[in-house]
Amino acid sequence: MISMEVYNKCLEFRKKTGRWPRVKIVEDGRIVYKKDIKSNKKYKHLLEEIDLAYEWKRSPERKLLMEYKGVKIEDIPEEYQDMIRNLRSFGLGVDCKTVDIVEEFVKFYNIYGRAPRRGKDGKPSTKEEQIEKRLYSYWCTCKENKLLEEYVSMELEDIPEEHRAMVEKLRSIGLGLKSKKTTNLIDYISFVQDKRREPVYIMHPKSNEEIYERDLKQRWRMCKENNIYKKYEGVLVEEIPEEDRALVEKIRNLWQEVDGTNIAEDMINFIKKYKREPRNINLSLKCFERKLTEEEQNENLLRARWDRSFEKQVLDRFVGIQEDEIPEEYKKIVGKFREIGLGFPESLNTRMYINFILENKRIPRQVIYRNGTKVKVENCTTEEIDEQAIRRRWDISKDRDIYERYRICDLDDKTIALYSNMIKVLEEAYLVAEAERARITEEKQKKADGKRKKSKNIEGQPQKKKKLKNREKVSEDERKRTEEERRKIAEERRKAKDERKIIAEERRKAKDERKKFAEEKEKIRAENRRKAEEEDRAKAEEKKIIEDLERAKQQAERKLKEERKRKKEEPKRRAIEQKILEKLEIAKRYSTFIKTFNRVPRAKIKIDGKDVETDDLLPNELAEIELTREWRKCKFLETIEEYAGIPIEELPEIYKDIIKDFRALGFGLTYEEYAKYRESNITAPVLRSLKMIRDKALKKKSKALALEKEVAEQLSLRGKEQDDE
Amino acid sequence: MMSSCIDCEFEKLQDNKESFLQSIRVEPDKERLRLLELKRKYDNEEISELDISEEDIMKMADLYEEEINSIEAKTNKAKSRIKCMLKELKYS
Numbered sequence: 112m113i114s115m116e117v118y119n120k121c122l123e124f125r126k127k128t129g130r131w132p133r134v135k136i137v138e139d140g141r142i143v144y145k146k147d148i149k150s151n152k153k154y155k156h157l158l159e160e161i162d163l164a165y166e167w168k169r170s171p172e173r174k175l176l177m178e179y180k181g182v183k184i185e186d187i188p189e190e191y192q193d194m195i196r197n198l199r200s201f202g203l204g205v206d207c208k209t210v211d212i213v214e215e216f217v218k219f220y221n222i223y224g225r226a227p228r229r230g231k232d233g234k235p236s237t238k239e240e241q242i243e244k245r246l247y248s249y250w251c252t253c254k255e256n257k258l259l260e261e262y263v264s265m266e267l268e269d270i271p272e273e274h275r276a277m278v279e280k281l282r283s284i285g286l287g288l289k290s291k292k293t294t295n296l297i298d299y300i301s302f303v304q305d306k307r308r309e310p311v312y313i314m315h316p317k318s319n320e321e322i323y324e325r326d327l328k329q330r331w332r333m334c335k336e337n338n339i340y341k342k343y344e345g346v347l348v349e350e351i352p353e354e355d356r357a358l359v360e361k362i363r364n365l366w367q368e369v370d371g372t373n374i375a376e377d378m379i380n381f382i383k384k385y386k387r388e389p390r391n392i393n394l395s396l397k398c399f400e401r402k403l404t405e406e407e408q409n410e411n412l413l414r415a416r417w418d419r420s421f422e423k424q425v426l427d428r429f430v431g432i433q434e435d436e437i438p439e440e441y442k443k444i445v446g447k448f449r450e451i452g453l454g455f456p457e458s459l460n461t462r463m464y465i466n467f468i469l470e471n472k473r474i475p476r477q478v479i480y481r482n483g484t485k486v487k488v489e490n491c492t493t494e495e496i497d498e499q500a501i502r503r504r505w506d507i508s509k510d511r512d513i514y515e516r517y518r519i520c521d522l523d524d525k526t527i528a529l530y531s532n533m534i535k536v537l538e539e540a541y542l543v544a545e546a547e548r549a550r551i552t553e554e555k556q557k558k559a560d561g562k563r564k565k566s567k568n569i570e571g572q573p574q575k576k577k578k579l580k581n582r583e584k585v586s587e588d589e590r591k592r593t594e595e596e597r598r599k600i601a602e603e604r605r606k607a608k609d610e611r612k613i614i615a616e617e618r619r620k621a622k623d624e625r626k627k628f629a630e631e632k633e634k635i636r637a638e639n640r641r642k643a644e645e646e647d648r649a650k651a652e653e654k655k656i657i658e659d660l661e662r663a664k665q666q667a668e669r670k671l672k673e674e675r676k677r678k679k680e681e682p683k684r685r686a687i688e689q690k691i692l693e694k695l696e697i698a699k700r701y702s703t704f705i706k707t708f709n710r711v712p713r714a715k716i717k718i719d720g721k722d723v724e725t726d727d728l729l730p731n732e733l734a735e736i737e738l739t740r741e742w743r744k745c746k747f748l749e750t751i752e753e754y755a756g757i758p759i760e761e762l763p764e765i766y767k768d769i770i771k772d773f774r775a776l777g778f779g780l781t782y783e784e785y786a787k788y789r790e791s792n793i794t795a796p797v798l799r800s801l802k803m804i805r806d807k808a809l810k811k812k813s814k815a816l817a818l819e820k821e822v823a824e825q826l827s828l829r830g831k832e833q834d835d836e
Numbered sequence: 837m838m839s840s841c842i843d844c845e846f847e848k849l850q851d852n853k854e855s856f857l858q859s860i861r862v863e864p865d866k867e868r869l870r871l872l873e874l875k876r877k878y879d880n881e882e883i884s885e886l887d888i889s890e891e892d893i894m895k896m897a898d899l900y901e902e903e904i905n906s907i908e909a910k911t912n913k914a915k916s917r918i919k920c921m922l923k924e925l926k927y928s
Contacts, residue, residue, distance in 0.1 A: 708886075709886060710884040710885050710886050711881075711885070713881060713884065714881060715881070789897065797897050798893055798896060798897065798900070801897055801900035801904070802878075802900065804904055805903055805907070808904050808907040808911065811907075811911050812907050812910055812914070815914035815915055816914055819914045819918050819921070822921045822922060822925065823921060825925060826921050
């Protein structure tokens with residue numbers, strides 16, 4: 112039976128604080144370690160808990176608990192049953208094998224009307240949440256779950272008898288009726304067929320229907336079937352492996368059934384009509400501001416249909432690939448859409464933008480001026496509106512951003528390769544536009560020069576015409592002046608722009624330099640750090656070597672010292688050994704004497720109460736007196752008394768036998784030992800032992816009295832001092 | 837007549853006194869004294885264990901035990917007195 116000291120301590124702690132001691136303590140949003148607790152007074156109150164937690168972790172009680180993990184309480188030895196039952200009630204040493212998962216599950220369902228969930232992220236706050244989370248994790252790993260899935264399509268009668276009750280119980284709360292493997296697909300198909308659209312992730316669902324839709328979206332997003340479907344996007348059914356073909360075909364057919372087969376035609380018609388791709392209007396703010404018009408709804412729907420269509424998948428698959436590299440079976444689909452400007456890396460609008468430039472030899476206008484005034488939208492022609500729309504879409508397009516980034520060399524190679532065609536054509540178009548602009552400017556210049564020459568020729572004509580010419584000249588001068596001013600302004604603007612450019616360039620350069628400088632600085636710092644670290648390491652190594660050497664030296668010195676000491680003390684030791692041996696010899700002789708004569712050797716020989724003179728003593732009497740004298744001198748009796756009360760086994764080896772002999776003769780016994788001894792012996796040793804015990808008690812008493820006297824003196828002195836004070 | 841009465845009374849008085857003295861006299865325990873003497877001799881090593889009979893050894897053992905108990909009681913009393921005094925000394 113193990114001691115339950117730690118368990119009891121933990122129980123007490125739980126009673127006090129309401130929780131089991133934690134090893135991992137989180138305070139102020141961070142884990143608090145023991146060193147933190149020791150260094151920070153703020154966490155001092157946690158020291159007891161963490162110590163106890165570690166003690167519990169190492170305790171035999173916990174080992175036992177873990178040993179019996181998964182074992183039924185009846186099969187555990189009786190002495191541990193209470194403890195383990197108690198610990199399991201706190202959630203310790205429990206797993207899915209330990210609890211009756213079916214019973215627990217049904218119980219939970221009856222209380223909450225649903226199966227346990229994984230719960231929200233983070234730590235569960237309430238006890239109920241903790242239980243639910245634990246139950247969910249058990250359920251995920253338990254064998255009952257797998258069995259339920261295995262028997263999903265079987266009738267109760269066909270299920271093996273040992274599992275029938277369990278399955279019946281779980282089916283009664285709605286579990287195990289549908290296969291988990293196909294649930295997601297079935298739900299998805301039924302949703303699409305019903306709503307004729309994909310499920311959407313609704314951020315704040317308000318009804319159960321919305322909650323279901325959101326869950327379905329999540330489930331479908333993560334399920335295996337969706338992954339398989341996505342894997343074969345833009346792949347012809349014939350090319351899909353047989354094991355996945357049926358699934359992909361089923362989903363494609365589903366969408367064909369919902370969206371129809373004429374998406375391509377609809378797209379072509381739309382592009383022809385609106386000269387742009389259909390938009391996803393739901394994403395814009397419009398849907399919040401007002402309801403969509405029928406036209407917008409149709410556009411939206413067409414966009415959604417197009418996005419999930421097989422043709423779009425094919426186009427996306429071969430985007431950026433030349434037509435001659437595309438496999439024959441896909442060529443037809445790709446070719447059809449590329450004709451109308453789809454299936455390229457750049458958007459349809461970009462292509463239209465480029466076409467416009469090439470056709471009109473100018474960039475589409477943002478604002479249209481006529482006779483020097485801005486034309487309102489109502490007064491614009493259809494072509495002008497289209498032109499503006501193309502420009503507007505281009506200005507905010509991704510392709511323009513890419514082109515701009517290409518110009519400032521901020522584009523990765525992969526994107527450059529993908530958009531190389533677009534960039535090339537766009538640059539050519541810009542060149543054409545530039546050339547056209549230059550030509551027009553030149554023409555204008557020529558015209559102006561011709562007019563100037565004409566006016567010079569007119570100077571020699573009669574007076575009548577002179578006045579008119581003077582007026583014309585004034586207007587011409589004015590025009591020239593205005594033009595000059597304009598040119599000046601333009602020049603200034605250009606200059607300012609150039610200056611701004613130069614400043615920007617300088618700033619960029621300065622920034623680069625600063626960056627470079629910072630990098631260099633950082634490099635130097637890193638180098639210094641590395642050097643310092645190396646130095647530190649070298650120093651530490653040196654220090655370590657020195658320490659090792661010193662240690663070795665000290666060790667050698669110590670050894671030498673010890674050796675010397677040993678050598679020095681050798682004679683002393685030998686003398687002591689000799690003395691001990693002599694002592695033992697005397698003791699042996701003494702005990703032999705007692706055993707032989709059944710009495711203690713005498714110190715004096717008395718006849719009629721008077722001491723006998725030494726000369727008159729017999730040799731054996733002399734030997735007896737000598738033995739007593741030696742016995743008293745060697746003080747072996749003190750050694751015997753020193754070891755009184757200690758069991759023979761614990762005595763030093765050399766004293767074991769002799770002290771055992773003496774104890775048998777009544778020497779060195781405690782009062783308790785004597786009492787036992789007296790029960791069996793009523794002869795001389797009793798008196799001997801009693802006499803020795805009495806002597807010992809007397810010594811103790813005299814010591815106590817002496818101490819009492821001393822303390823009393825101290826007390827009286829202190830009293831006197833206090834009186835004086 | 838008178839004198840005979842007085843004598844008679846005096847005799848009575850004498851008898852009473854003697855009986856009273858007789859009644860309060862403590863007779864020494866001779867056996868105990870003998871054993872004490874024997875113990876003293878044994879302590880002074882004037883006699884050895886062989887010189888004492890087994891019956892006397894038993895009785896002497898009782899005497900020794902009595903002595904040991906009284907010594908221990910005295911020692912304990914001294915100890916407790918020391919403790920008290922030390923406490924007093926500590927808090928003074």
